[in-house]
Amino acid sequence: MSSSTACRPATIAVLGMPNTGKSTLFNKLTGSHAHIGNWPGLTVDLMQASLELAGRSAQLIDLPGIYDLRGHSDDEAVVRRFLAATAIDLVVVILNASQLDRQLRLALQVQELGLPTVVLLNMADEAKRFGVTIDLPALSEQLGLPVLLVSAKYGRGLGEARQAIRKALDPGPLQPEGGGAQASLAATQAPGPVASGAPSSTDAAQSLEQRLALVDGDLPQRMAAILAATVQLPPQWRDRLTRRLDRVLLHPVLGLPLFFATMLLMFQGIYAIGVPLQGLLSSWLSQFGQGVLAPLLAGWGLPAFVQGFLMEGLYQGIGTVSAFLPVIFLFFLAMGVVEDSGYLSRAAYLMDALMERLGLDGRSFVLCLMGFGCNVPAILGTRVMRSTGLRLLTMLVIPFSLCSARLNVFLFMAAAFFSPSQGALVIFALYLMSFAAAIFTALLFQGRFAAQEALVLELPPYRLPTPTQILTRAWAEVRHFWFWARRFIIIGVVAVWLLNNLPLGVPPASAQTLSGQLGHLLHPLLAPTGIDPTLTVALVFGFIAKEIVLGGLAVIYGQADTSLLGQAMAAQVSWPQAVSFMLFTLLYVPCLSTVAVIRSESKRLDFTLFTIGWSLVLAWTVSTVFFQFSRLVGWH
Amino acid sequence: MATPTAPSRQARTLGQSQPPAPGGPDQTPDILLSELAAGQSATICSLAVEPGLRHRLQALGLHRGQRVQLLRRGWWAGPLHLRVGMTELMLRRVDAARVGIDNVMVTA
Ligand SMILES: Nc1nc2c(ncn2[C@@H]2O[C@H](COP(=O)(O)OP(=O)(O)OP(=O)(O)O)[C@@H](O)[C@H]2O)c(=O)[nH]1
Numbered sequence: 001m002s003s004s005t006a007c008r009p010a011t012i013a014v015l016g017m018p019n020t021g022k023s024t025l026f027n028k029l030t031g032s033h034a035h036i037g038n039w040p041g042l043t044v045d046l047m048q049a050s051l052e053l054a055g056r057s058a059q060l061i062d063l064p065g066i067y068d069l070r071g072h073s074d075d076e077a078v079v080r081r082f083l084a085a086t087a088i089d090l091v092v093v094i095l096n097a098s099q100l101d102r103q104l105r106l107a108l109q110v111q112e113l114g115l116p117t118v119v120l121l122n123m124a125d126e127a128k129r130f131g132v133t134i135d136l137p138a139l140s141e142q143l144g145l146p147v148l149l150v151s152a153k154y155g156r157g158l159g160e161a162r163q164a165i166r167k168a169l170d171p172g173p174l175q176p177e178g179g180g181a182q183a184s185l186a187a188t189q190a191p192g193p194v195a196s197g198a199p200s201s202t203d204a205a206q207s208l209e210q211r212l213a214l215v216d217g218d219l220p221q222r223m224a225a226i227l228a229a230t231v232q233l234p235p236q237w238r239d240r241l242t243r244r245l246d247r248v249l250l251h252p253v254l255g256l257p258l259f260f261a262t263m264l265l266m267f268q269g270i271y272a273i274g275v276p277l278q279g280l281l282s283s284w285l286s287q288f289g290q291g292v293l294a295p296l297l298a299g300w301g302l303p304a305f306v307q308g309f310l311m312e313g314l315y316q317g318i319g320t321v322s323a324f325l326p327v328i329f330l331f332f333l334a335m336g337v338v339e340d341s342g343y344l345s346r347a348a349y350l351m352d353a354l355m356e357r358l359g360l361d362g363r364s365f366v367l368c369l370m371g372f373g374c375n376v377p378a379i380l381g382t383r384v385m386r387s388t389g390l391r392l393l394t395m396l397v398i399p400f401s402l403c404s405a406r407l408n409v410f411l412f413m414a415a416a417f418f419s420p421s422q423g424a425l426v427i428f429a430l431y432l433m434s435f436a437a438a439i440f441t442a443l444l445f446q447g448r449f450a451a452q453e454a455l456v457l458e459l460p461p462y463r464l465p466t467p468t469q470i471l472t473r474a475w476a477e478v479r480h481f482w483f484w485a486r487r488f489i490i491i492g493v494v495a496v497w498l499l500n501n502l503p504l505g506v507p508p509a510s511a512q513t514l515s516g517q518l519g520h521l522l523h524p525l526l527a528p529t530g531i532d533p534t535l536t537v538a539l540v541f542g543f544i545a546k547e548i549v550l551g552g553l554a555v556i557y558g559q560a561d562t563s564l565l566g567q568a569m570a571a572q573v574s575w576p577q578a579v580s581f582m583l584f585t586l587l588y589v590p591c592l593s594t595v596a597v598i599r600s601e602s603k604r605l606d607f608t609l610f611t612i613g614w615s616l617v618l619a620w621t622v623s624t625v626f627f628q629f630s631r632l633v634g635w636h
Numbered sequence: 637m638a639t640p641t642a643p644s645r646q647a648r649t650l651g652q653s654q655p656p657a658p659g660g661p662d663q664t665p666d667i668l669l670s671e672l673a674a675g676q677s678a679t680i681c682s683l684a685v686e687p688g689l690r691h692r693l694q695a696l697g698l699h700r701g702q703r704v705q706l707l708r709r710g711w712w713a714g715p716l717h718l719r720v721g722m723t724e725l726m727l728r729r730v731d732a733a734r735v736g737i738d739n740v741m742v743t744a
């Protein structure tokens with residue numbers, strides 16, 4: 001309401017099939033950082049940002065992709081509910097210009113909504129490259145809607161698009177009197193006065209269903225007629241790059257080995273560049289702390305307890321975790337390239353045969369890969385699945401994906417206990433373990449969640465992200481990590497430090513402290529895993545977030561420089577104990593946020609508790625088996 | 637789906653025995669999409685699937701009268717890689733067995 005004009009901000013919805021560039025356009029128009037990727041179904045929730053259009057302010061809403069206005073998967077239901085319950089002033093329909101031959105369908109369906117609409121044909125660059133020509137004026141006339149050709153990724157045609165949107169927002173002579181351009185689904189069909197409250201969404205959705213069923217009959221003919229008159233497809237498929245790449249990457253024998261080799265290479269690269277950077281940063285931070293901060297604090301004459309709290313607690317805990325920011329940045333640079341390349345859909349194709357036998361499908365595998373970044377969006381991503389059984393089983397296995405927060409813990413511990421070349425192998429083995437845990441879990445429980453869902457998935461052309469795209473993405477992840485994780489880290493680190501130093505007067509980190517007592521309380525349970533009482537405290541707090549584990553270790557062993565911390569730890573912990581600790585950390589509950597999102601997505605408390613219980617059982621068993629085996633073989 | 641618990645290996649016969657799709661006089665198809673060989677193309681003549689899946693398939697360009705080309709078949713009885721108009725997609729064999737085709741041609 002802060003705009004200079006009298007009217008409230010207009011509500012503009014961005015609607016289109018999955019993977020047509022809605023989020024890209026949304027970001028370009030509003031300067032937001034919605035997640036973009038060459039994978040149909042990346043956006044699964046509403047995102048809103050404001051937009052200033054020549055004196056008219058508006059709210060632009062990025063919607064999940066929708067194949068059909070009658071779609072029934074949970075991500076499509078988000079769109080349907082939104083359409084039914086919101087007063088929308090304008091719909092911006094995004095179609096992939098090079099796939100107009102099938103996507104025009106959605107534009108015809110949207111026409112049935114009876115709302116002011118602007119049609120944007122995105123990916124003009126690809127349409128041109130693939131030899132698709134479109135007669136824009138003719139198409140616009142046939143549809144009775146403004147139609148523009150744009151390229152959101154490269155920012156072409158966006159000025160014109162803004163103008164067209166602005167123009168369509170103006171209550172022109174075509175609009176009904178009174179209500180201006182505003183209309184909602186219910187309002188357009190219900191004669192008589194419009195109720196001021198939101199219309200009953202089920203009613204509206206139902207009548208939309210009926211109207212769509214009505215047009216469905218002649219929709220194919222209409223569509224064919226329009227296409228014949230306005231769109232020219234190339235006589236031959238022109239995307240030679242995609243065809244050549246697919247011949248190799250989807251090869252029946254070489255495809256999978258190549259995929260895993262690519263992944264391995266990627267992680268090796270992150271390891272080779274990220275670990276030295278992290279070491280450098282952490283020793284720099286530690287020197288700064290000891291050389292500058294500690295004397296400063298001492299100079300203020302603060303009590304020793306407070307000094308210790310600030311230095312050994314807060315500063316070391318946060319410093320240790322911050323040193324991993326470059327690794328996070330690198331990691332998400334690589335993730336960004338993979339996600340935007342189109343290789344994820346190919347991974348789904350390659351893995352589907354195996355996944356099918358596990359009661360999952362290719363999409364489950366891709367979501368597990370996304371889980372390597374963070375488990376939370378991966379679990380949200382299961383909304384594209386319609387079958388409840390498949391969704392639950394996928395949610396059960398995603399938490400075993402070794403996320404970037406856990407990666408930090410493992411990078412640190414691998415560096416502390418192993419030589420660099422061994423360390424890389426240990427990390428790789430943990431990734432394998434992560435897959436193995438997921439596969440084993442699916443095998444074990446597929447009978448309980450059995451589900452059959454047809455799988456049709458688009459294999460989009462290979463694309464190369466722009467440097468800005470992936471840099472923005474990686475930067476957004478680092479910011480997110482920093483702002484979001486910092487809260488948890490501060491709370492966790494402070495708690496660990498207090499537990500380690502209270503009650504007053506006992507030697508820090510000794511058995512008499514609170515943490516010592518907690519460790520000894522849990523010792524009977526964890527003794528078979530080889531995880532000692534000191535490490536137990538870190539595990540307990542790791543339940544909240546894995547970032548705390550690392551910060552907690554720094555506090556427990558009183559070192560911020562990770563190489564010194566590693567030495568301090570290695571003096572007290574044997575390497576099989578360390579590996580057992582890593583296995584436990586990999587497999588048990590990833591973090592509270594993941595638990596919360598499993599709860600909200602599954603809408604089932606019993607299932608949520610089951611995922612927690614199962615991950616604890618598996619973590620304990622694997623750690624115990626490993627540790628007892630190592631004792632038997634005499635690795636100690 | 638008449639029998640959602642039916643193991644996937646039986647899907648072929650299941651697809652054939654299903655009643656024709658509403659909205660069109662489908663005959664029992666002679667050839668199924670799942671039988672197409674790599675490099676061949678054909679015209680879709682029937683879709684014996686439940687409405688939800690039919691909408692999804694239509695949105696991806698798979699409808700009666702449409703030409704499809706099979707690019708490759710996945711390993712270990714994996715999915716089919718198809719081209720439909722300007723779109724490429726993957727479809728499981730089980731599901732492809734519900735799609736009837738005719739006019740099979742070799743496109744190289
Ligand atoms: N060549 C080209 N690629 C584009 C263009 N706009 C977007 N893309 C790419 O298309 C892919 C999908 O973009 P998104 O913005 O995530 O698509 P979306 O419609 O939000 O997808 P969902 O959230 O899955 O529905 C990404 O790889 C983008 O980089 C464009 O104008 N040209």
Ligand SMILES: [Mg+2]
Nearest residue numbers: 022023042043
């Ligand atoms: Mg999106």
